[in-house]
Amino acid sequence: xxxxxxxxxxxxxxxxxxxxxxxxxxxxxxxxxxxxxxxxxxxxxxxxxxxxxxxxxxxxxxxxxxxxxxxxxxxxxxxxxxxxxxxxxxxxxxxxxxxxxxxxxxxxxxxxxxxxxxxxxxxxxxxxxxxxxxxxxxxxxxxxxxxxxxxxxxxxxxxxxxxxxxxxxxxxxxxxxxxxxxxxxxxxxxxxxxxxxxxxxxxxxxxxxxxxxxxxxxxxxxxxxxxxxxxxxxxxxxxxxxxxxxxxxxxxxxxxxxxxxxxxxxxxxxxxxxxxxxxxxxxxxxxxxxxxxxxxxxxxxxxxxxxxxxxxxxxxxxxxxxxxxxxxxxxxxxxxxxxxxxxxxxxxxxxxxxxxxxxxxxxxxxxxxxxxxxxxxxxxxxxxxxxxxxxxxxxxxxxxxxxxxxxxxxxxxxxxxxxxxxxxxxxxxxxxxxxxxxxxxxxxxxxxxxxxxxxxxxxxxxxxxxxxxxxxxxxxxxxxxxxxxxxxxxxxxxxxxxxxxxxxxxxxxxxxxxxxxxxxxxxxxxxxxxxxxxxxxxxxxxxxxxxxxxxxxxxxxxxxxxxxxxxxxxxxxxxxxxxxxxx
Amino acid sequence: xxxxxxxxxxxxxxxxxxxxxxxxxxxxxxxxxxxxxxxxxxxxxxxxxxxxxxxxxxxxxxxxxxxxxxxxxxxxxxxxxxxxxxxxxxxxxxxxxxxxxxxxxxxxxxxxxxxxxxxxxxxxxxxxxxxxxxxxxxxxxxxxxxxxxxxxxxxxxxxxxxxxxxxxxxxxxxxxxxxx
Numbered sequence: 066x067x068x069x070x071x072x073x074x075x076x077x078x079x080x081x082x083x084x085x086x087x088x089x090x091x092x093x094x095x096x097x098x099x100x101x102x103x104x105x106x107x108x109x110x111x112x113x114x115x116x117x118x119x120x121x122x123x124x125x126x127x128x129x130x131x132x133x134x135x136x137x138x139x140x141x142x143x144x145x146x147x148x149x150x151x152x153x154x155x156x157x158x159x160x161x162x163x164x165x166x167x168x169x170x171x172x173x174x175x176x177x178x179x180x181x182x183x184x185x186x187x188x189x190x191x192x193x194x195x196x197x198x199x200x201x202x203x204x205x206x207x208x209x210x211x212x213x214x215x216x217x218x219x220x221x222x223x224x225x226x227x228x229x230x231x232x233x234x235x236x237x238x239x240x241x242x243x244x245x246x247x248x249x250x251x252x253x254x255x256x257x258x259x260x261x262x263x264x265x266x267x268x269x270x271x272x273x274x275x276x277x278x279x280x281x282x283x284x285x286x287x288x289x290x291x292x293x294x295x296x297x298x299x300x301x302x303x304x305x306x307x308x309x310x311x312x313x314x315x316x317x318x319x320x321x322x323x324x325x326x327x328x329x330x331x332x333x334x335x336x337x338x339x340x341x342x343x344x345x346x347x348x349x350x351x352x353x354x355x356x357x358x359x360x361x362x363x364x365x366x367x368x369x370x371x372x373x374x375x376x377x378x379x380x381x382x383x384x385x386x387x388x389x390x391x392x393x394x395x396x397x398x399x400x401x402x403x404x405x406x407x408x409x410x411x412x413x414x415x416x417x418x419x420x421x422x423x424x425x426x427x428x429x430x431x432x433x434x435x436x437x438x439x440x441x442x443x444x445x446x447x448x449x450x451x452x453x454x455x456x457x458x459x460x461x462x463x464x465x466x467x468x469x470x471x472x473x474x475x476x477x478x479x480x481x482x483x484x485x486x487x488x489x490x491x492x493x494x495x496x497x498x499x500x501x502x503x504x505x506x507x508x509x510x511x512x513x514x515x516x517x518x519x520x521x522x523x524x525x526x527x528x529x530x531x532x533x534x535x536x537x538x539x540x541x542x543x544x545x546x547x548x549x550x551x552x553x554x555x556x557x558x559x560x561x562x563x564x565x566x567x568x569x570x571x572x573x574x575x576x577x578x579x580x581x582x583x584x585x586x587x588x589x590x591x592x593x594x595x596x597x598x599x600x601x602x603x604x605x606x607x608x609x610x611x612x613x614x615x616x617x618x619x620x621x622x623x624x625x626x627x628x629x630x631x632x633x634x635x636x637x638x639x640x641x642x643x644x645x646x647x648x
Numbered sequence: 649x650x651x652x653x654x655x656x657x658x659x660x661x662x663x664x665x666x667x668x669x670x671x672x673x674x675x676x677x678x679x680x681x682x683x684x685x686x687x688x689x690x691x692x693x694x695x696x697x698x699x700x701x702x703x704x705x706x707x708x709x710x711x712x713x714x715x716x717x718x719x720x721x722x723x724x725x726x727x728x729x730x731x732x733x734x735x736x737x738x739x740x741x742x743x744x745x746x747x748x749x750x751x752x753x754x755x756x757x758x759x760x761x762x763x764x765x766x767x768x769x770x771x772x773x774x775x776x777x778x779x780x781x782x783x784x785x786x787x788x789x790x791x792x793x794x795x796x797x798x799x800x801x802x803x804x805x806x807x808x809x810x811x812x813x814x815x816x817x818x819x820x821x822x823x824x825x826x827x828x
Contacts, residue, residue: 089675089793175761176675176694180795189805192797194679194690198748198761531717 089176090116093150094168096130098185103130103157105139108150109170117171121151129167132160163442166193169200205439215345222349225328226357231283231395232321236357238290238388239310241381242297243365248308253358255311259318260325261347267326268343279323286317287392294385298378325350433466434459450481461505470497474506478543483636485510486543513539533594534632534639541598541634549576549597553590554629561588576613578620585626593621595631604635611647618648671696671759674703678731678783678794682824684804685772687735687779689742691727691764699788700755703762706787713752720747724764730785735770736777742766772804774826782819794820803828 090113097104109124117124121144130137137157144153168179179195183204193202226232239252266272290313297308329346368377441448441456448456454471462470477495478484484492485506492503514536533552541548548568553561564584567576576597585593595617597610606614614631621628631642642648677692695703707723708715724747733740745767750760783792794817798806810823 089677089791175759178677178679180797189798189800191799192681193799194795194797196692196761198763199690 089178090174092168092170092177092179094128094166094179094181096164096166096181096183097187098160098164098183098190103137103160105130105153105155105157107153107155108147109153110150111146112149113171113174113177114151117174117177119171121153124170125153125155127168127170127172128155129165130157130160131165131167132163163438164204165201166195166204167201168195169197172197203442205442211341215341218342218345219349219352221328222325222346222351223353223356224349225325226350226353229324230391231280231287232324232354233357234287234388234391234395235283235290235317235321236354237361238287238294238385239314240358240361240365241294241384241388242308242310243369244308248311249358251311252314253354256314256318256321256354257351259315260322260350263319263322264325264329264347265322265343267323268329268339272323274323276327279320279327281396282317282320283324284392284395286313286320287395288389289313289392290317291385291389291392295382295389298382298385451475453481454484457506457509458502461501470495470502473497479636482539483543485513486539488545491545510539537596537632537634538639541596542636544598545600547598547600549595551581551584552594552596553585553588554592554594555589556591558592558629561590576617578613578617581617582620582624582626585621586624590626592627592629593617594629596634597631598634600635602636604633604638604640606631606633606640606642606645606647611642614642614648672698673789673791674699674787675759676783676785676790676792678781678792678820679797680779680781680794680820680822681797681799682770682806683799684802685770687733687740687768687770689764689766689768689781691731691766691783692761693727693764693785694759694761695755695788696759697757702787704752704755707749707755707762708752715749715752720749720762723747723749723762724766727764727785728766731781731783733768733782734778734780735768736779740768740770742768772826772828774828776809776823776825778821778823780819780821782814784818790818792817794818796820796822796824798824 090110092110092113093108095104095106097106105128107125107128109121113119114121114124122141125139125141125144128139130139137160139155139157142154142156144151146152164183166181166183168181170179171177175197177196181191181193181195181202182189183191183193191202191204195202236256239256240249243249263272267274290310293309293313325346329343368380372380437448437452437455438459441452445453451468451471454474455467458467458470473495474484474492475481478487478491487506489503489507492498492506493500498506537550541550546568549566550563551566552563555561566581566584581593581595584590595614599605610631610633614628618628628648629643631648633640633642673696675692675694675696677694679690679692681688681690693703705711706726707719709719709722721744724744728742728744731742733742743766745765747765748763749755750762754760755762779796781794783794794813796808796811798808800806805827806824807827808822808824812821813819
């Protein structure tokens, strides 16, 4: 391979004479999304590598692939000459969720273009042209095949039974006494009918019970059925009475259905396949229950057939006693049980995510979050404010419905910018906002601030007035206290520094012209833009504002430091002294 | 060792090649994308520094060395007016969506790319289809390329069956099929 690379270099040497053309160069990347892995082929023109003084390995490092925002590790399998190109073959874990490809392969080459083809199971799903200015694209999650949705929900149903000791105990208690096949079938059918009914009603939002009550009633159901088993085992007269297990199965099955619905609600059901998902989850639950019954049946049969009656009754009594005791414990710690189940589910999801290279949301693959992300990938700027906030909240609240919280934030702070601009303390006064959520929201604000600052720092401030106004509004419009900032500019009117010169009370920030001028001289600044905010929201300059501005302008004249403008920022807008002819 | 030597040679070679870029032409890349209900255009215009004035004269209409949004959009409309598009043989009109223009000084100082984004409506109809695009904008000596991209969605699928580029890269004709 080295020999072929050297041959390519010799070719490059020969190229030097002919390379004197101002040409666009093109790289081609194929991304194949297969179920087991992602395969990437990149063809880098030798001409582009040479023009940019880059090696294939270094260039490949500028290629990044992520799924739902999680970067995927690329493993380079081979690098080899291919005609006028260098071909790189790489693999990555399979992509679940929205795909993002970033390929600013030659950051210093504004003319270089990267053509990307994406295919899924052999079908073309998108072609994109990337470059230094537009280096990335996002491809929304495709609609999942129905079979995949059904399969995923069956697995979730089985899993829920497997990790839920309360359901296992209840089913065991129901079948512990054994009986004829017809009576066993009657019990199982009653339980299935009942929990299917409430599962559907609760999932469709038609009936709701508080989760804590449901957990307690489920624990109680275990105790009641366990006691019923004990009674029938130790009171011979009871053997001639009615076997109430079918009635219990139906009555308590209604409660268990609410428990299943609580789990299903956390899975973000896909609305377009609601009935299928519901049915599939239920089937999964039945499979899980059947597995328990099938595991217990041979033991019970063997006990009844081969053990002396006293021994058999003793064993069954012991088992029923354990069921009752476990039910009582579950009743006492039902809240803790809920937490344990949540933790178990989280650990399971984490393992699944690690296994498949996807996030917990990808493990569920379905639902509201995926649909919102899909729409966001298509037109982020078209999302209403509450959905934009929902997307932010997905980061810090990995599961559950965050729409109510998004709406509470908007109701409390009035807008997205108001929410992001609010202080950590103010954010945490909103129900549902903890340290992590508040910090994440402030992170967005800080990122936006820095983008705005970079935007105005890259070019003469005077010529990027719109960007400047956007920046000062973002920085100050929602500040609860008055703040006085100064933008220090150089001779080319480019930003040297943006500094807060003073904080004040809600309606006053003391400003000392000599401090402003001293700092301007320290920074060798030749021009200033003054900025302060009015927490009241009304940006109209006050008389003290006007007087203070005149003092600074006069002080600047003596030092040949020009004050270009004084901007007053409020929630209602930005007032410019220059535009208002106040200076 | 050989690999390191090869990489070193490549790096040593690079500056000589990179320094040989003449800057006396305007490079234009037209990237058309077929998507449901529309045809999108990204037209990249990169004037070399020796010919940047030919672009800046039109771009900075009031010659104040500042490029406002209004000036950029006016320039975008000017460039689009010098292109033509036909869809299935019928003339179609580009609707300007935006212009990304670097600052005046940057264009003057080095090769910088202006991007013009536009879109044309096209019916969602299955069957064989055709489009033809021509970019006649040439403020100075020009090198042009045009490419077609496919972004199937909503159940619509596209396949290019034939395409033809003119020798100067200004004209692109595409025959394609639409299926659902």
